[in-house]
Amino acid sequence: KLRAVVRDYIESFSPIVMRPTGGVYFVGAQHAQTLAALRELVGRFGHGSNLNRVPIADQDEMREMVIAAFIARADTELQKLADEIARAQQDGATTTVVKALWERFSELQKAAAEHEAVLSGAVGDTAASMRMVELQLTGLLIGAGTGEEGR
Numbered sequence: 001k002l003r004a005v006v007r008d009y010i011e012s013f014s015p016i017v018m019r020p021t022g023g024v025y026f027v028g029a030q031h032a033q034t035l036a037a038l039r040e041l042v043g044r045f046g047h048g049s050n051l052n053r054v055p056i057a058d059q060d061e062m063r064e065m066v067i068a069a070f071i072a073r074a075d076t077e078l079q080k081l082a083d084e085i086a087r088a089q090q091d092g093a094t095t096t097v098v099k100a101l102w103e104r105f106s107e108l109q110k111a112a113a114e115h116e117a118v119l120s121g122a123v124g125d126t127a128a129s130m131r132m133v134e135l136q137l138t139g140l141l142i143g144a145g146t147g148e149e150g151r
Contacts, residue, residue: 002045002049006038006042006051007022009038010025010027010035010038011025013027013028013031013034014107014110014111014114014115015027016066016069016070016073016115017069017073018065018066018069026056026066026069026070028114028115032053035051035053036053038051039051039052039053070115074108074111074112074129074130075129077108078108078129078130078132078133079129081101081104081105081108081133081137082132082133082136084101085101085133085136085137085140086136088101088140089136089139089140093140098140098141101137101140102137102141105133105134105137108130108133109130112130
């Protein structure tokens, strides 16, 4: 249970998942102090409990690996969101559903902006996908505004 709490906390930083099975994340340097404190806390959990921070050298190959992982995750999340928006348009979305979709989109936008700043603007490949999902979501909002309230 403690492992899940630590993982959820790290995931609140919108990290880039480096390994599909989890456990290896790229987290921006702005979280270094928090991760250091978290590392110390995890060390107190008992034998075998550890959290390791491995700084990534600012080398092209390492940067490309992180960027590729970010783009893959962003594309997957945007595709899932686009599919859900399409289903919501088809099924006639309620205000609550539209709001939840908008919040997920906003979180994806925020994470993309953070990572773009950290990775020196190199994640711009997701911009077109982000724009397409935004247009789709805007269409859903407009459609929901002309439909029945509270549906």
